[in-house]
Amino acid sequence: MARRSKPRTSRVNGTVWPIRWQDPGTVKAEDGAEAAGVTDNEKYTICMDNGLHPDKEAAVLLHELTHQVLYLYGVQMPDDLEETVADAIGQGFFAHLRENADFWNYITNTARPRPRRARKPPHVPGNETHR
């Protein structure tokens, strides 16, 4: 399998948060405990451990994306409940993505903006035959 390039940003509705890839073991949660990933809603930043197994990394990225989306959509809940929700979404969506590639291709294709109609060229006086 081709080596994946790690995402450097997470964009949601035009809001772009940087993803910082840190040396293994150096990502810390608020309480100082080692973490696989941390989303900082005050600095609008996601920090990720650079040494995770690819499957774990993908699920953690989706977990952190869940935190970002909940924050950006104004959803608030107790921290322990939010962790449970982020785990479920992260692991559940990762499993779904792997098992339903066509589903996600469909979703991303329908979400793509429609191509714009070609604009009429500007009118050039004295060049009436040119279209």
Ligand SMILES: [Zn+2]
């Ligand atoms: Zn979390």
